[in-house]
Amino acid sequence: MSPRRAKAVGGRVGDDPAAALRAHLIDVTEGLLSRLPIAAITTRDIARAAEVSDGVLYNYFEDKTALILAALVSRYRRLAGRFYATFPVAGSATVEDNIVALADGLLDLMVDVLPTFAGLLTEPILFHRLFAEIHSDELSPQYMEARLGEYLREEQRLGRLGPVDTSPVGTLLMGSVAVMALGSHLAPIPDRGALSAKLTPIVATILRGLE
Numbered sequence: 001m002s003p004r005r006a007k008a009v010g011g012r013v014g015d016d017p018a019a020a021l022r023a024h025l026i027d028v029t030e031g032l033l034s035r036l037p038i039a040a041i042t043t044r045d046i047a048r049a050a051e052v053s054d055g056v057l058y059n060y061f062e063d064k065t066a067l068i069l070a071a072l073v074s075r076y077r078r079l080a081g082r083f084y085a086t087f088p089v090a091g092s093a094t095v096e097d098n099i100v101a102l103a104d105g106l107l108d109l110m111v112d113v114l115p116t117f118a119g120l121l122t123e124p125i126l127f128h129r130l131f132a133e134i135h136s137d138e139l140s141p142q143y144m145e146a147r148l149g150e151y152l153r154e155e156q157r158l159g160r161l162g163p164v165d166t167s168p169v170g171t172l173l174m175g176s177v178a179v180m181a182l183g184s185h186l187a188p189i190p191d192r193g194a195l196s197a198k199l200t201p202i203v204a205t206i207l208r209g210l211e
Contacts, residue, residue, distance in 0.1 A: 022060045025050055029071035033116070038068060038123055065126055072126075073133045076113060080139050083109040087147060090154035095161055096203055099169075102148070103177055103199045110181035111192075145170030164210045176202050 028050040032041050043064050047054045061067040086105030088098035120127040134140060152166040180195050 018060070021052075021056070025052075025057055025060060025067060026071050026074050029067055030075050033068070033071055033075070038119055038126065041068065065129075069126060069129050069133065072116065072130050073139075075116070076130075076134055076139060079109050079112050080144075083144070084138075084147070088151060090151055091158050091160070095155050096200075096207055098151075099173070099203045099207070100199050102151075103173055103203060104196050106144075106174065106177045107181060107195060107199065110178055111184055114181055114185055141174060145174065148173070162211060166210065169206060169210070172206050173203070 025046065029041070029046055032045060032049060036045070041064075043057065044054055046057060046064070046067065050056075057064070057067055061070065083105045086102055088102060092098065093101075117127075120130065135142070137143070148170045149166060152161060152169060155161040156163060156166070177199075180198065184192070184195055
Protein backbone atom coordinates (compact mmCIF):
# COMPACT_ATOMS: atom_id res chain seq x y z
CA MET A 1 0.00 0.00 0.00
CA SER A 2 1.35 3.41 -0.92
CA PRO A 3 2.09 5.70 2.02
CA ARG A 4 -0.13 8.72 2.63
CA ARG A 5 1.32 11.74 0.86
CA ALA A 6 2.11 14.80 2.91
CA LYS A 7 -0.30 17.70 2.50
CA ALA A 8 2.67 19.92 1.73
CA VAL A 9 3.39 18.02 -1.49
CA GLY A 10 -0.15 17.11 -2.44
CA GLY A 11 -0.47 19.98 -4.86
CA ARG A 12 2.69 19.40 -6.87
CA VAL A 13 1.01 18.41 -10.09
CA GLY A 14 3.22 16.40 -12.41
CA ASP A 15 5.74 15.40 -9.77
CA ASP A 16 6.46 11.76 -9.15
CA PRO A 17 4.69 11.22 -5.81
CA ALA A 18 7.47 9.10 -4.31
CA ALA A 19 10.23 11.52 -5.36
CA ALA A 20 8.19 14.51 -4.15
CA LEU A 21 7.58 12.97 -0.74
CA ARG A 22 11.21 11.90 -0.36
CA ALA A 23 12.33 15.45 -1.17
CA HIS A 24 9.75 16.80 1.28
CA LEU A 25 11.07 14.59 4.08
CA ILE A 26 14.60 15.84 3.39
CA ASP A 27 13.44 19.48 3.37
CA VAL A 28 11.56 19.06 6.63
CA THR A 29 14.55 17.39 8.28
CA GLU A 30 16.80 20.23 7.11
CA GLY A 31 14.46 22.64 8.83
CA LEU A 32 14.59 20.67 12.06
CA LEU A 33 18.39 20.55 11.92
CA SER A 34 18.48 24.34 11.87
CA ARG A 35 16.51 24.49 15.13
CA LEU A 36 17.35 21.37 17.12
CA PRO A 37 20.46 19.38 18.06
CA ILE A 38 20.80 16.27 15.92
CA ALA A 39 20.53 13.95 18.93
CA ALA A 40 17.24 15.59 19.96
CA ILE A 41 15.46 14.97 16.65
CA THR A 42 13.16 11.96 16.73
CA THR A 43 11.36 10.05 14.01
CA ARG A 44 8.11 11.39 15.41
CA ASP A 45 9.39 14.98 15.18
CA ILE A 46 10.13 14.47 11.49
CA ALA A 47 6.81 12.77 10.81
CA ARG A 48 4.80 15.48 12.53
CA ALA A 49 6.66 18.28 10.76
CA ALA A 50 6.17 16.50 7.42
CA GLU A 51 2.51 15.71 8.22
CA VAL A 52 2.88 12.00 7.58
CA SER A 53 2.51 8.89 9.70
CA ASP A 54 5.50 7.84 11.79
CA GLY A 55 6.43 4.87 9.61
CA VAL A 56 6.40 6.64 6.24
CA LEU A 57 10.06 7.66 6.29
CA TYR A 58 11.07 3.97 6.36
CA ASN A 59 9.59 3.60 2.88
CA TYR A 60 12.23 6.02 1.60
CA PHE A 61 15.16 5.71 3.99
CA GLU A 62 16.83 2.84 5.78
CA ASP A 63 16.52 4.62 9.13
CA LYS A 64 16.48 8.05 10.74
CA THR A 65 20.26 8.36 10.40
CA ALA A 66 20.03 7.88 6.63
CA LEU A 67 17.39 10.61 6.40
CA ILE A 68 19.42 13.03 8.52
CA LEU A 69 22.49 12.26 6.40
CA ALA A 70 20.51 13.03 3.23
CA ALA A 71 19.37 16.33 4.76
CA LEU A 72 22.92 17.27 5.78
CA VAL A 73 24.28 16.46 2.32
CA SER A 74 21.44 18.40 0.69
CA ARG A 75 22.21 21.47 2.80
CA TYR A 76 25.94 21.25 2.16
CA ARG A 77 25.35 20.78 -1.58
CA ARG A 78 23.22 23.93 -1.65
CA LEU A 79 25.82 25.95 0.24
CA ALA A 80 28.62 24.60 -1.97
CA GLY A 81 26.59 25.58 -5.04
CA ARG A 82 26.32 29.12 -3.70
CA PHE A 83 30.10 29.16 -3.27
CA TYR A 84 30.77 27.89 -6.79
CA ALA A 85 28.58 30.69 -8.12
CA THR A 86 31.22 33.14 -6.83
CA PHE A 87 33.96 31.62 -9.01
CA PRO A 88 35.34 34.35 -11.27
CA VAL A 89 35.77 34.29 -15.02
CA ALA A 90 39.43 34.52 -16.00
CA GLY A 91 40.19 37.82 -17.69
CA SER A 92 37.50 39.77 -15.84
CA ALA A 93 38.14 42.46 -13.20
CA THR A 94 41.60 41.95 -11.63
CA VAL A 95 43.10 38.72 -10.38
CA GLU A 96 43.28 40.11 -6.85
CA ASP A 97 39.67 41.32 -6.83
CA ASN A 98 38.53 37.98 -8.22
CA ILE A 99 40.29 35.97 -5.54
CA VAL A 100 38.99 38.29 -2.81
CA ALA A 101 35.42 37.71 -4.07
CA LEU A 102 36.04 33.99 -4.16
CA ALA A 103 37.48 34.06 -0.64
CA ASP A 104 34.40 35.95 0.55
CA GLY A 105 32.18 33.22 -0.89
CA LEU A 106 34.35 30.60 0.80
CA LEU A 107 34.00 32.47 4.09
CA ASP A 108 30.21 32.39 3.76
CA LEU A 109 30.36 28.64 3.17
CA MET A 110 32.61 27.92 6.14
CA VAL A 111 30.72 30.20 8.52
CA ASP A 112 27.50 28.38 7.65
CA VAL A 113 28.79 24.79 7.81
CA LEU A 114 30.99 24.98 10.92
CA PRO A 115 28.09 24.78 13.42
CA THR A 116 26.82 21.66 11.66
CA PHE A 117 30.20 19.97 11.79
CA ALA A 118 30.62 20.97 15.44
CA GLY A 119 27.24 19.46 16.25
CA LEU A 120 28.31 16.18 14.69
CA LEU A 121 31.26 15.69 17.03
CA THR A 122 28.99 13.77 19.40
CA GLU A 123 27.64 11.69 16.49
CA PRO A 124 30.82 9.98 15.18
CA ILE A 125 29.07 7.53 12.85
CA LEU A 126 27.05 10.26 11.18
CA PHE A 127 30.11 12.54 11.14
CA HIS A 128 32.20 10.01 9.20
CA ARG A 129 29.36 9.14 6.84
CA LEU A 130 28.84 12.82 6.03
CA PHE A 131 32.53 13.37 5.36
CA ALA A 132 32.59 10.31 3.11
CA GLU A 133 29.68 11.79 1.15
CA ILE A 134 31.08 15.29 0.74
CA HIS A 135 34.51 14.01 -0.28
CA SER A 136 33.05 11.89 -3.06
CA ASP A 137 32.48 14.54 -5.73
CA GLU A 138 32.42 18.29 -6.36
CA LEU A 139 31.53 18.89 -2.71
CA SER A 140 35.04 18.04 -1.52
CA PRO A 141 37.61 20.67 -0.47
CA GLN A 142 40.01 19.02 -2.91
CA TYR A 143 37.64 19.76 -5.77
CA MET A 144 37.34 23.37 -4.61
CA GLU A 145 41.12 23.69 -4.62
CA ALA A 146 41.24 22.13 -8.08
CA ARG A 147 38.72 24.66 -9.38
CA LEU A 148 40.80 27.50 -7.97
CA GLY A 149 43.90 26.01 -9.61
CA GLU A 150 42.11 25.89 -12.96
CA TYR A 151 41.16 29.55 -12.64
CA LEU A 152 44.72 30.60 -11.77
CA ARG A 153 46.22 28.62 -14.65
CA GLU A 154 43.79 30.28 -17.04
CA GLU A 155 44.90 33.69 -15.75
CA GLN A 156 48.49 32.60 -16.40
CA ARG A 157 47.56 31.62 -19.93
CA LEU A 158 46.08 35.09 -20.42
CA GLY A 159 49.29 36.68 -19.11
CA ARG A 160 47.59 38.27 -16.08
CA LEU A 161 49.53 36.10 -13.63
CA GLY A 162 53.20 35.24 -13.86
CA PRO A 163 54.63 31.75 -14.49
CA VAL A 164 54.70 30.81 -10.81
CA ASP A 165 53.70 27.73 -8.85
CA THR A 166 50.08 28.36 -7.89
CA SER A 167 49.56 25.06 -6.04
CA PRO A 168 49.95 26.56 -2.51
CA VAL A 169 47.21 29.17 -3.08
CA GLY A 170 44.29 26.87 -2.30
CA THR A 171 45.83 25.62 0.94
CA LEU A 172 46.82 29.10 2.09
CA LEU A 173 43.48 30.64 1.22
CA MET A 174 41.31 27.87 2.65
CA GLY A 175 43.39 27.71 5.82
CA SER A 176 43.17 31.46 6.40
CA VAL A 177 39.44 31.55 5.75
CA ALA A 178 38.84 28.54 8.02
CA VAL A 179 40.54 30.33 10.93
CA MET A 180 38.45 33.44 10.28
CA ALA A 181 35.23 31.41 10.11
CA LEU A 182 36.03 29.69 13.40
CA GLY A 183 36.82 33.03 15.00
CA SER A 184 33.47 34.41 13.87
CA HIS A 185 31.70 31.81 15.97
CA LEU A 186 33.92 32.39 18.99
CA ALA A 187 33.56 36.17 19.00
CA PRO A 188 30.86 37.60 21.30
CA ILE A 189 29.34 39.59 18.41
CA PRO A 190 30.63 38.30 15.06
CA ASP A 191 31.07 41.15 12.59
CA ARG A 192 30.75 39.75 9.07
CA GLY A 193 31.76 43.04 7.45
CA ALA A 194 34.96 43.22 9.48
CA LEU A 195 35.82 39.66 8.46
CA SER A 196 35.38 40.47 4.78
CA ALA A 197 37.65 43.49 5.14
CA LYS A 198 40.47 41.20 6.29
CA LEU A 199 40.36 39.18 3.09
CA THR A 200 41.93 41.85 0.85
CA PRO A 201 45.30 42.04 2.69
CA ILE A 202 45.38 38.24 3.00
CA VAL A 203 44.93 37.79 -0.75
CA ALA A 204 47.41 40.58 -1.49
CA THR A 205 50.01 38.87 0.71
CA ILE A 206 49.46 35.52 -1.03
CA LEU A 207 49.81 37.10 -4.48
CA ARG A 208 52.95 38.99 -3.48
CA GLY A 209 54.36 35.71 -2.21
CA LEU A 210 53.68 34.10 -5.59
CA GLU A 211 55.47 36.92 -7.37
